[in-house]
Amino acid sequence: MAQHVAQPTATTPALPATLPLKAIAPWAVFFGILMLVLLYFVGAEQGATAVVSGSGVHEWVHDARHLLGFPCH
Amino acid sequence: MNSATVRNLLVRGMLAGLGAGVLALIAAYFLGEPNVDRAIGFEEAHAPAHEHEVEIVSRSLQSTAGLATGVLIYGIAFGGIAALAYCVALGRVGRFSPRATALLLSGCALLAVYVVPFLKYPANPPAVGNGDTIGKRTTLYFLMMVLSVLLAIAATILGKRLAPKLGTWYATVAAVAAFAVVIGPAFAFLPVINEVPADFPATVLWRFRLSALAMQLILWGGFGLLFGELAERLLNPRPAKAEKSRAVAAAPN
Numbered sequence: 633m634a635q636h637v638a639q640p641t642a643t644t645p646a647l648p649a650t651l652p653l654k655a656i657a658p659w660a661v662f663f664g665i666l667m668l669v670l671l672y673f674v675g676a677e678q679g680a681t682a683v684v685s686g687s688g689v690h691e692w693v694h695d696a697r698h699l700l701g702f703p704c705h
Numbered sequence: 706m707n708s709a710t711v712r713n714l715l716v717r718g719m720l721a722g723l724g725a726g727v728l729a730l731i732a733a734y735f736l737g738e739p740n741v742d743r744a745i746g747f748e749e750a751h752a753p754a755h756e757h758e759v760e761i762v763s764r765s766l767q768s769t770a771g772l773a774t775g776v777l778i779y780g781i782a783f784g785g786i787a788a789l790a791y792c793v794a795l796g797r798v799g800r801f802s803p804r805a806t807a808l809l810l811s812g813c814a815l816l817a818v819y820v821v822p823f824l825k826y827p828a829n830p831p832a833v834g835n836g837d838t839i840g841k842r843t844t845l846y847f848l849m850m851v852l853s854v855l856l857a858i859a860a861t862i863l864g865k866r867l868a869p870k871l872g873t874w875y876a877t878v879a880a881v882a883a884f885a886v887v888i889g890p891a892f893a894f895l896p897v898i899n900e901v902p903a904d905f906p907a908t909v910l911w912r913f914r915l916s917a918l919a920m921q922l923i924l925w926g927g928f929g930l931l932f933g934e935l936a937e938r939l940l941n942p943r944p945a946k947a948e949k950s951r952a953v954a955a956a957p958n
Contacts, residue, residue, distance in 0.1 A: 647796060647800060647802075648795045648796040648802070648803050648806070648940055648941075649796055650795060650796035650797055651707050651710060651711060651792050651793075651795060651796075652707055653793065655707035655708045655710075655711055656711050656789065656792045656793060658708075659708075659711045659712065659715055659789060659792075660789045660792075660793075663715060663785055663789065664785075664786060664789060666785075667781075667782040667783070667785045667786045668782075668786075670778050670781070670782040671778075671779065671782045671783075673778070674774075674775045674778050674779050674782070675779075676843055676847070679839055679843055680839050680840040680842075680843035680844065681840075681843075686761075687761060688761060688762070691760075691761045691762040691767065691771075692762050692766075692767070692771045692774060692775075693771055693774060693775035694762070694767050694771060694831075695733075695737075695738065695741055695767045695768050695771055695772040695775070696733070696771065696772050696773075696774065696775020696776050696779070697775060698741060698828065698829065698830055698831060698913075698917075699733050699737040699741070699772070699776075699828065699916070699917050699920060700775065700776065700779055700828070700917070700920070700921075701819065701822075701823055701827070701828035701846075701917055701921075702828075702843075702846065703826075703829070703834065703839060703842035703843045703846050704829075704831070704834070704839075705834065705836050705839055
């Protein structure tokens with residue numbers, strides 16, 4: 633069994649080892665939330681809801697919002 | 706070590722997302738923008754004369770710098786999220802190399818994040834959509850997106866559970882069927898939105914939606930290939946590189 637696992641060759645590449653969920657979690661929580669905030673500003677800010685007043689953000693990403701499929705106005 | 710691998714994959718995911726975003730931006734500019742302009746032309750021809758708003762951002766900025774900002778941030782953000790999902794999927798979804806896992810994940814993300822919500826609530830050009838219903842439309846679109854992504858994750862876990870009993874092939878078929886059966890009622894029972902003006906040109910609407918879909922195909926296809934390449938090089942370095950990195954690791958510093 634052991635020798636079967638430890639012999640990657642050119643034709644049978646080594647299968648990737650799994651990354652422990654504990655190592656992923658802190659990155660996933662912090663960067664996951666950060667990425668979602670970015671998506672919110674591209675996709676929905678100053679549309680249905682607004683964090684920043686005015687319509688500058690909405691107007692700036694207007695074309696991207698339409699073409700990326702988000703409801704714009 | 707493992708935390709460093711996650712960090713390295715995350716950075717590569719965001720870089721690959723930026724690269725794929727550039728490709729999508731080219732498609733958006735050449736395929737999408739002409740249709741946005743036609744739709745705005747329709748909007749202006751049909752707006753009452755006194756309703757012309759003051760431009761805060763000019764059309765030439767919206768269609769270049771503004772478009773680039775939106776598309777590139779979208780690429781980086783989804784690249785980062787996809788890289789984190791990749792860290793979980795790697796070695797867990799089946800017997801796939803790092804590169805193949807990346808392309809598989811990218812394809813599933815295209816379907817779950819974009820195509821499934823698009824089939825219910827497709828992208829709309831300017832002039833299509835009533836401003837009074839923006840809240841409802843935004844909620845429904847994000848609901849559909851979240852639902853589709855969560856169901857795709859559930860289907861993947863289901864497929865993995867069934868695989869030992871049914872074999873990989875039938876487990877995958879069963880998982881996809883389960884996804885379709887559960888998403889079906891959402892398609893059937895969520896409210897229908899049709900706010901296309903009666904005389905809006907059908908060809909402009911069709912071409913706008915095709916160009917929006919093309920952008921996503923290019924974005925996720927490009928991401929899968931770019932990120933797969935970067936991940937493969939990180940996780941399976943070539944022998945010469947492996948020697949070098951081992952030497953670096955062994956060097957005292």
